[in-house]
Amino acid sequence: MTTATTTARFAPAHFSLKWRMLGFVLVCILVAATALGVNAYRGALRDADAMFDLHLQQMAHSLRGGVPLGLGFDDGDREGYDLFVQIWGPDGTPMFRSARSALPPRAVLGFSDAKVDGRRFRVYSLQTPLQTVQIAQDMDAREARARAIALRATWPMALMAPLLMLAVGWVITRSLAPVERMRRNVAQRADDDLSPLSEEGLPDEVRPLVQELNLLFGRVSSAFEAQKNFVADAAHELRSPLTALKLQAEALRRAGDEGSREAAITRLQGGIERAIHLVGQLLLLARQESGETAASARRGPVQLDQVVAQCIGAALPQAQARGIDLGVAQSEEVVIQGDGAALRVLLGNLIDNAVKYAPQGGQVDVSVGAGDGAPVLVVEDNGPGIPEAERERAFDRFYRLAESNGTAEGSGLGLAIVRAIAQQHGAQVLLDRSERLGGLRATVRFAPAATA
DSSP: OOHHHHHHHHSOOOOOHHHHHHHHHHHHHHHHHHHHHHHHHHHHHHHHHHHHHHHHHHHHHHTTTSOOSSOOOBOSSSSSBSEEEEEEOTTSOEEEEOTTOOOOSSOOSEEEEEEETTEEEEEEEEEOSSOEEEEEEEHHHHHHHHHHHHHHHHHHHHHHHHHHHHHHHHHHHHHTHHHHHHHHHHHTSOTTOOOOOOOTTOOTTTHHHHHHHHHHHHHHHHHHHHHHHHHHHHHHHHHHHHHHHHHHHHHHHHOOSHHHHHHHHHHHHHHHHHHHHHHHHHHHHHHHHHOHHHHHHTOEEEEHHHHHHHHHHHHHHHHHHTTOEEEEEEEOOOEEEEOHHHHHHHHHHHHHHHHHHSOTTOEEEEEEEEETTEEEEEEEESSOOOOGGGTTGGGSTTOOOOOSSSSOOOOSOHHHHHHHHHHHTTOEEEEEEOTTTSSEEEEEEOOGGGBO
């Protein structure tokens, strides 16, 4: 058996919410109607039986004063009579007996059941000082009449159940009409139409689903917009370094002596490294801007002081090459919920920028701690800093500041990546002047809820 066959066999069956609701409700109505009908039928039988007994009792009491005239009747459809009467005097002498009566010769006072010649009778006997009255009714005729009365009592329920089913079906169909309208709205949309769905007329049970769909459309629209911007920015930014690489390759081909060739090779290698760095930064930015859901799935406890130690260790060779004093000014054990790899990229970009823009033999300090109950990361340097008017623009993609030294080169994406990662973690990035070192101070302040 193939995997596809197994998956198809155990895949959940599709079903219609409308027909499932109709089925459940109609079955409930049918069961309830049947139960009520049976209960009404049995109740009607009991009431009819009590009514016939009362009729026998009342007729017996009406005969206490004298001999009846013409009592009993022949129904014409069956042998015998429906009602039979016997009356005895005080000495037991028969005073009256219905025609063709087959009642027992002795009376049992009160109600009793008797069977004579295969026929069942319901008998009531009453004794007075003047006479003893016995009146009986054929049980077959009695039960037939009781069933007819009981059936008439259940007819309304039998007629109302189908009408109720139709009414419930109409109500369910009307109630689900907004869902069907929403389905048609979504089915008729163009591929690039990510505008929010209308919530007008939707029931409260469906509105949260539509709201979540609208949020999803917003996220997808943001992802498409980010992808569009990424493609446009990448096309624009890669054009210059690739053109420079082409010119450097041409210069290498035209180099006449060994010294010129070595210089051209050096420039070409530097251009290739800058292009590789730019492409890497572009891909990293695209990943961070569109990977919020995946980043949320990778989140777990992250110890910020260990992240600081790892990032400083990775940046030490670059700092030592320029004689920069890179170290930790303050370190507290702080654990937050986040994506460890993304946080290392965030701090690595801040340290890389500080090392690039710090002067030869300068100083870069990193601090981690808690300020006002919130985890805080701080990177300071003694470089030229960023003018206050340009600090917000520094987070824009491909925005480059006027370089303060000849060695600082960048793609203009570092701070954009830092802000994208910070936003994924619910943190804020602030740029201001370092009071201690005089250069730039970059502060990443996490929300108090981020603490593990």
